[in-house]
Amino acid sequence: MPGPSSLSSTGDRATMRDVATLAGVSLKTVSRVVNDERGVSPEVRQRVSAAVVTLGYRPNHAASTLRRRGARTGLVGALLQDLSNSFSGALLRAIEDVARENRTAVLTASIDEEVDRERDLVRDLLGRQVDGLVLMPTGRDHAYLGEELRAGPPVVFVDRPPRGLEADAVTVDNVLGARRGTEHLLAQGHRRVAGLFHLPGVLTAQDRVTGFTAAHADRGMQPDPRLVVTGVPSSVEAARVVGEMLALDDPPTAIFAGRNNLSTGAIRALAERGVQHRVALVGFDDYPLADLVDPPLTVVKQNVPRIGRAVGELLFARVAGDPSPPRHLVVEPTLVPRGSGEIPPPG
Amino acid sequence: MPGPSSLSSTGDRATMRDVATLAGVSLKTVSRVVNDERGVSPEVRQRVSAAVVTLGYRPNHAASTLRRRGARTGLVGALLQDLSNSFSGALLRAIEDVARENRTAVLTASIDEEVDRERDLVRDLLGRQVDGLVLMPTGRDHAYLGEELRAGPPVVFVDRPPRGLEADAVTVDNVLGARRGTEHLLAQGHRRVAGLFHLPGVLTAQDRVTGFTAAHADRGMQPDPRLVVTGVPSSVEAARVVGEMLALDDPPTAIFAGRNNLSTGAIRALAERGVQHRVALVGFDDYPLADLVDPPLTVVKQNVPRIGRAVGELLFARVAGDPSPPRHLVVEPTLVPRGSGEIPPPG
DNA sequence: CTGAAAGCGCTAACAA
DNA sequence: TTGTTAGCGCTTTCAG
Numbered sequence: 001m002p003g004p005s006s007l008s009s010t011g012d013r014a015t016m017r018d019v020a021t022l023a024g025v026s027l028k029t030v031s032r033v034v035n036d037e038r039g040v041s042p043e044v045r046q047r048v049s050a051a052v053v054t055l056g057y058r059p060n061h062a063a064s065t066l067r068r069r070g071a072r073t074g075l076v077g078a079l080l081q082d083l084s085n086s087f088s089g090a091l092l093r094a095i096e097d098v099a100r101e102n103r104t105a106v107l108t109a110s111i112d113e114e115v116d117r118e119r120d121l122v123r124d125l126l127g128r129q130v131d132g133l134v135l136m137p138t139g140r141d142h143a144y145l146g147e148e149l150r151a152g153p154p155v156v157f158v159d160r161p162p163r164g165l166e167a168d169a170v171t172v173d174n175v176l177g178a179r180r181g182t183e184h185l186l187a188q189g190h191r192r193v194a195g196l197f198h199l200p201g202v203l204t205a206q207d208r209v210t211g212f213t214a215a216h217a218d219r220g221m222q223p224d225p226r227l228v229v230t231g232v233p234s235s236v237e238a239a240r241v242v243g244e245m246l247a248l249d250d251p252p253t254a255i256f257a258g259r260n261n262l263s264t265g266a267i268r269a270l271a272e273r274g275v276q277h278r279v280a281l282v283g284f285d286d287y288p289l290a291d292l293v294d295p296p297l298t299v300v301k302q303n304v305p306r307i308g309r310a311v312g313e314l315l316f317a318r319v320a321g322d323p324s325p326p327r328h329l330v331v332e333p334t335l336v337p338r339g340s341g342e343i344p345p346p347g
Numbered sequence: 348m349p350g351p352s353s354l355s356s357t358g359d360r361a362t363m364r365d366v367a368t369l370a371g372v373s374l375k376t377v378s379r380v381v382n383d384e385r386g387v388s389p390e391v392r393q394r395v396s397a398a399v400v401t402l403g404y405r406p407n408h409a410a411s412t413l414r415r416r417g418a419r420t421g422l423v424g425a426l427l428q429d430l431s432n433s434f435s436g437a438l439l440r441a442i443e444d445v446a447r448e449n450r451t452a453v454l455t456a457s458i459d460e461e462v463d464r465e466r467d468l469v470r471d472l473l474g475r476q477v478d479g480l481v482l483m484p485t486g487r488d489h490a491y492l493g494e495e496l497r498a499g500p501p502v503v504f505v506d507r508p509p510r511g512l513e514a515d516a517v518t519v520d521n522v523l524g525a526r527r528g529t530e531h532l533l534a535q536g537h538r539r540v541a542g543l544f545h546l547p548g549v550l551t552a553q554d555r556v557t558g559f560t561a562a563h564a565d566r567g568m569q570p571d572p573r574l575v576v577t578g579v580p581s582s583v584e585a586a587r588v589v590g591e592m593l594a595l596d597d598p599p600t601a602i603f604a605g606r607n608n609l610s611t612g613a614i615r616a617l618a619e620r621g622v623q624h625r626v627a628l629v630g631f632d633d634y635p636l637a638d639l640v641d642p643p644l645t646v647v648k649q650n651v652p653r654i655g656r657a658v659g660e661l662l663f664a665r666v667a668g669d670p671s672p673p674r675h676l677v678v679e680p681t682l683v684p685r686g687s688g689e690i691p692p693p694g
Numbered sequence: 695c696t697g698a699a700a701g702c703g704c705t706a707a708c709a710a
Numbered sequence: 711t712t713g714t715t716a717g718c719g720c721t722t723t724c725a726g
Contacts, residue, residue: 013498015719026697031721039695056497061474062409062420063719067702071721073409075454075475084440086433086635093431096457105471107422107452110443124452127408128422150403151360267639287636288433292614294641362703373713378705386711410703413718418705 014055023051034059065129076315077125078108078134079118080158087260087285087304088136091158094308095134095315102316104131113199115140126152132315134158139201142167154318158311160203161328168318170310170329172302174204174284177333178211178258179218181282181300184335185254186219190280190345194227194245194252196238196262205230208258208284227252238265239272246273253279253345260285267293267340280343284333291338298341302333361402370398381406412476423662424472425455425481426465427505434607434632434651435483438505441655442481442662449663451478460546462487473499479662481505486548489514501665505658507550508675515665517657517676519649521551521631524680525558525605526565528629528647531682532601533566537627537692541574541592541599543585543609552577555605555631574599585612586619593620600626600692607632614640614687627690631680638685645688649680 020030025044032040033048040048051057065073078095080088092108099106107125111118115138125133126148133155143164149155157169185193195212198205209230216223227245232238238257242265245252255270257263263283270276276295283290283299290297310329335341367377372391379387380395387395398404412420425442427435439455446453454472458465462485472480473495480502490511496502504516532540542559545552556577563570574592579585585604589612592599602617604610610630617623623642630637630646637644657676682688 017719027719028697028721029695032696035721041695044696056494058470058474058499060413060476060719062476063413063702064721065702066407066410066413066704067719067721069702069722082440083443084433084437086431086436089433089436090431092455093429093457096430096455100456105454105475106456107454108439108443109447109453110440123405127405128452129407129409147403152405264636264639271639289611289634289636289640292611292618292640293636294639364703374703375705375713376711379712382705388711391711407703410718411705413720414703414705416706416718 013060014057016057016059018055019048019051019057022055023048072104072131072319073129074104075128075130076104076106076132076134076319077121077128077130078106079111079121079125080108080134080136082110082112083108084110086288087159087302090304091136091308091311094305095312098309098312098316102319104316111136111138113138113202119144122148132156132319134311134315136160137162139199139203154315156311156315156318158307163203166326168314168326168328170307170314170331172204172307172333173330174207174333175211175214177284177300177302178208178256179215180211180333180335181284181341182212182215182256183218184298184337184341185256185280185282186215186221188254188280188342188344190254191221192224192227192250192252193254193256194242195223195229195256195258196232196241196266197228197230197258198232198262200230205258212256212258232262232265235261235265235268238262239269240265242266242269243273246270246275246279251279254343255279255281257281257283259283260287263287263290263297263299267297276340277343278346280341280345282335282341286336293340295340295343296338298338299336300333301336303331307331360407361404363404363406365402366395366398366404369402370395419451419478419666420476421451422475422477423451423453423479423481423666424468424475424477425453426458426468426472427455427481427483429457429459430455431457433635434506434649437651438483438655438658441652442659445656445659445663449666451663458483458485460485460549466491469495479503479666481658481662483507484509486546486550501662503658503662503665505654510550513673515661515673515675517654517661517678519551519654520677520679521554522558522561524631524647524649525555525603526562527558527680527682528631528688529559529562529603530565531645531684531688532603532627532629533562533568535601535627535689535691537601538568539571539574539597539599540601540603541589542570542576542603542605543579543588543613544575544577544605545579545609547577552605559603559605579609579612582608582612582615585609586616587612589613589616590620593617593622593626598626601690602626602628604628604630606630607634610634610644610646614644623687624690625693627688627692629682629688633683640687642687642690643685645685646683647680648683650678654678 132153136159141164142162161169257266286299286301483506488511489509508516604613633648
């Protein structure tokens with residue numbers, strides 16, 4: 001085997017040293033050229049550049065940031081719930097855009113509502129020296145993060161606020177959204193409005209229940225407990241639940257679905273029974289084709305790109321050193337009437 | 348300022364050295380404990396662990412892989428077209444799952460059909476020493492990658508094959524898919540079938556045109572050139588194009604939309620004119636709510652999770668050292684009849 | 695304008 | 711079982 005001073009490419013990548021040797025200059029000079037620092041004669045610069053090309057040299061980012069201690073890695077993490085879900089996807093895209101403006105790459109992963117996975121992922125990203133972290137957390141307590149983040153990078157929570165921890169967050173006003181969606185139905189005279197909600201451990205779900213109830217209370221009403229179902233995990237289950245409700249003696253005349261996948265289940269249940277034009281439906285969260293279903297779906301919509309951008313900008317402000325106390329931005333969702341939510345009660 | 352031997356945490360992160368000092372052991376011993384290597388007495392191990400906790404120490408991944416030269420970084424890149432698009436999102440999710448099985452994190456970004464961005468992103472990721480790269484490339488030539496990848500990590504192309512370069516790839520048989528979708532319409536007696544396709548520079552679009560034409564040729568037919576439009580960039584534009592076609596003296600009785608966003612445009616145009624139950628429609632690519640629109644949308648569907656998994660498995664086989672020649676997996680899309688594609692021609 | 699030496703945080707290869 | 715030394719690829723510091 002050749003000695004340590006061998007210049008032959010052993011299948012490995014060329015290093016700055018190799019470039020220096022080939023160009024007949026010192027290490028530091030190559031470093032200057034690669035980093036576009038001044039103080040190199042055009043001639044030498046040219047020679048070094050040529051060597052870089054010949055060897056196919058690429059700077060080693062890790063080594064570089066290791067040496068300049070405390071420097072940024074140009075890497076942020078985005079831990080969302082499910083990257084295949086359109087909400088997480090749109091969020092990731094918006095965060096990516098802001099990251100790009102800050103010359104930063106994005107590491108991402110899905111948490112899938114699993115607390116252990118969340119914790120493992122946070123650890124992994126911190127070990128990779130990310131400059132910042134976006135976290136769409138699971139429902140539980142986040143106090144453990146306090147320890148993880150001591151002297152760690154800034155974290156911005158999204159969609160769900162931190163619990164047991166002071167931290168930046170951008171969330172949607174879920175109480176308000178559910179309240180508006182429900183009120184929209186009540187204002188049209190509906191008196192039996194069903195509510196479907198997802199996992200009760202998730203704060204967004206709880207808030208939506210609260211808004212649903214509050215809208216009733218605003219009118220001195222109380223929802224029928226038989227029409228309020230929490231812990232509905234899936235679209236399929238939502239369809240089953242709606243089917244049961246429609247079989248009641250006094251079935252609901254309107255439905256509020258507290259999450260996008262629950263809306264689809266409700267639509268299916270209504271369509272199967274041919275009552276999609278007789279029972280009103282308002283859903284929380286939008287879908288790309290929601291205006292093309294029959295009838296077009298009325299939704300409470302979150303401005304996801306806006307949320308994502310706010311998250312990104314907050315994060316990079318922190319990365320840049322903004323020392324102000326934790327901020328909590330709350331974005332108002334809006335009601336988009338399309339037809340399904342404007343079906344009047346019978347009689 | 349304190350000298351270089353200062354042990355006080357200066358707000359920076361604790362290092363392995365700090366842990367060693369606090370635990371009263373050597374650097375290497377800490378390394379052993381952190382990496383779960385054998386050869387440390389339980390007592391010492393305990394002492395070190397305690398110090399780790401006290402200092403909130405996290406191993407520096409970059410430094411670690413720098414030292415063990417040639418070792419994996421446990422990082423792969425996934426450069427897709429648009430992370431907010433459900434296709435890219437589902438793909439990313441599947442790749443992520445395989446990556447997780449290989450204890451690897453995923454760096455991702457959107458290319459947005461911009462050639463320069465693709466190249467910049469590839470460079471950036473290579474500089475970050477990724478173990479592998481998934482690339483959903485733009486339409487142009489990829490020969491430049493040959494240079495970038497000399498002694499670089501393995502690359503797997505997805506959705507679109509490499510051009511001017513030998514590399515692994517997983518693609519969909521777009522010719523076959525378009526042919527099946529078009530044939531489905533022709534078999535029902537349609538004789539005037541319109542075709543909408545996206546950017547002609549993108550190979551997938553070209554292949555779908557080919558399949559569309561081939562299906563006609565199979566029956567000794569030729570599509571009316573006025574009914575075949577390529578370069579349709581968006582849903583809005585698709586709606587406009589379809590509107591124009593419907594105003595012809597001899598309008599199409601069926602439409603084949605060569606991409607998911609073109610389907611939505613077509614649906615809108617048909618619905619606006621109230622002919623959605625009289626003109627047949629088959630779309631390429633599925634949507635989450637496609638079965639709930641009116642009429643339910645018949646599509647040629649790609650099995651995206653399967654594609655993503657194949658990509659991931661191919662990539663990690665290469666990362667593990669699989670030296671076999673480049674493979675090209677072609678996945679067959681399937682026709683999913685739902686209603687819109689089964690509308691018969693008039694008369 | 696250019697370069698030599700030191701060292702970022704960590705692990706490999708050896709000691710002891 | 712534990713520790714010492716060297717050095718990954720790079721940038722900093724300080725000298726020429």
